[in-house]
Amino acid sequence: MTTLSIRDLDLRNKRVFMRVDFNVPLAPGGKEITSDKRIKASLPSIQYALDHGAALILASHLGRPKGKPNPEMSLAPCAERLAALLGKPVAMAPDCVGPQVEAMLLKPGEVLLLENLRYHPEEEKNDPAFSRQLAALCDVYVNDAFGTAHRAHASTVGMIAYVKQAAAGLLMDKELEYLTKVTQNPERPCIAILGGAKVSDKIEVIQNLMKVVDRLLIGGAMAYTFLRALGQGTGTSLVEEDKIDLAKELIAASGDKLVLPLDHLVASEFKAGAESQVVDLIPDGKMALDIGPKTIAEYSKVIAGARTIIWNGPMGVFEMPPFDKGTVALAKAVAASGAVSVVGGGDSEKAVKSAGVAYKISHISTGGGASLEFLGGVELPGVAALSKK
Numbered sequence: 001m002t003t004l005s006i007r008d009l010d011l012r013n014k015r016v017f018m019r020v021d022f023n024v025p026l027a028p029g030g031k032e033i034t035s036d037k038r039i040k041a042s043l044p045s046i047q048y049a050l051d052h053g054a055a056l057i058l059a060s061h062l063g064r065p066k067g068k069p070n071p072e073m074s075l076a077p078c079a080e081r082l083a084a085l086l087g088k089p090v091a092m093a094p095d096c097v098g099p100q101v102e103a104m105l106l107k108p109g110e111v112l113l114l115e116n117l118r119y120h121p122e123e124e125k126n127d128p129a130f131s132r133q134l135a136a137l138c139d140v141y142v143n144d145a146f147g148t149a150h151r152a153h154a155s156t157v158g159m160i161a162y163v164k165q166a167a168a169g170l171l172m173d174k175e176l177e178y179l180t181k182v183t184q185n186p187e188r189p190c191i192a193i194l195g196g197a198k199v200s201d202k203i204e205v206i207q208n209l210m211k212v213v214d215r216l217l218i219g220g221a222m223a224y225t226f227l228r229a230l231g232q233g234t235g236t237s238l239v240e241e242d243k244i245d246l247a248k249e250l251i252a253a254s255g256d257k258l259v260l261p262l263d264h265l266v267a268s269e270f271k272a273g274a275e276s277q278v279v280d281l282i283p284d285g286k287m288a289l290d291i292g293p294k295t296i297a298e299y300s301k302v303i304a305g306a307r308t309i310i311w312n313g314p315m316g317v318f319e320m321p322p323f324d325k326g327t328v329a330l331a332k333a334v335a336a337s338g339a340v341s342v343v344g345g346g347d348s349e350k351a352v353k354s355a356g357v358a359y360k361i362s363h364i365s366t367g368g369g370a371s372l373e374f375l376g377g378v379e380l381p382g383v384a385a386l387s388k389k
């Protein structure tokens with residue numbers, strides 16, 4: 001069964017509660033939005049609801065106000081920015097529940113943004129009474145906040161028990177469509193590229209993807225825990241000593257699916273512009289900070305032959321040239337492959353953008369944590385709670 005979509009709903013003259021992700025970065029003081037990417041990502045669903053005659057109530061969290069009002073984490077700047085993007089007024093509520101908010105409910109075609117859900121500790125506790133108060137504001141519920149779908153909170157799960165219909169918004173729909181496409185019956189060869197700092201963050205993802213993909217290319221610091229599991233020296237590279245046994249088990253279980261770097265870019269210190277050297281084996285006292293040219297060539301060959309590619313995590317310390325070479329080269333290889341490609345995680349997104357190839361990626365996920373849990377085979381609570389078609 002598939003999840004109900006906003007497209008399946010009759011929105012005319014309905015009060016629609018839309019959970020969006022307006023958790024935007026703010027400059028110190030909390031008045032200025034430094035990136036409105038998340039607001040822009042919600043626009044298709046917002047516009048769709050307005051075009052179809054809804055009275056729209058938007059709700060989000062912002063930052064970690066720890067259950068009490070904090071003017072530095074107010075959503076008011078988002079109301080202003082959204083109004084500018086939509087070219088129509090957006091009313092800002094002083095709270096997200098209560099009589100003052102109920103008195104502000106609007107007519108079809110109008111937009112009300114509720115104040116930060118996390119001003120109330122009941123939001124993250126998924127409190128039933130708070131969930132009921134939120135649900136009382138609306139006729140229909142839509143969740144477009146993929147980035148928080150892995151959290152069972154009042155606005156993502158609890159309130160759904162008290163509404164008649166709960167559907168996925170257009171952004172949520174797109175996330176689910178792509179993540180499902182690449183993990184269930186993907187066009188083959190299907191490969192995954194996993195990088196980043198730690199094996200421990202991605203154990204479930206490695207175990208689950210091993211069942212799905214034909215090849216799993218490993219890069220980033222997590223590669224060195226695997227190389228140690230094979231008995232190789234890793235110098236001063238980042239290694240999770242307590243995960244070496246687990247890495248051995250994962251290698252043994254993988255058959256020939258798991259692919260590890262053949263060479264490395266090493267340095268004596270962790271510093272931008274540090275003198276670097278390409279090696280096949282990491283010498284004592286050296287730290288591997290990127291994959292080397294042989295690995296880039298080998299991984300690029302596998303990528304070129306793939307029909308489906310899942311990518312999460314950088315191949316090296318890509319924030320610090322020259323250790324960005326591996327990540328940038330693979331971003332270009334993924335873009336050139338013509339495969340269905342899904343990129344998740346903020347770092348991989350930055351990498352495809354800085355390589356200038358983001359437009360060639362089939363889908364860049366807006367939820368790092370949520371997409372990792374999905375790839376780890378976990379059913380996201382915010383998705384499981386939605387109505388089925």
Ligand code: AMP
Pocket residue numbers: 195196197198201219220221222238288289290312313314315316317318319345347
């Ligand atoms: P993650 O959040 O797990 O995807 O990890 C991303 C971080 O891993 C980035 O900040 C990278 O700089 C870091 N990283 C990748 N490769 C290495 C490496 N070889 N040594 C140290 N840090 C690395």
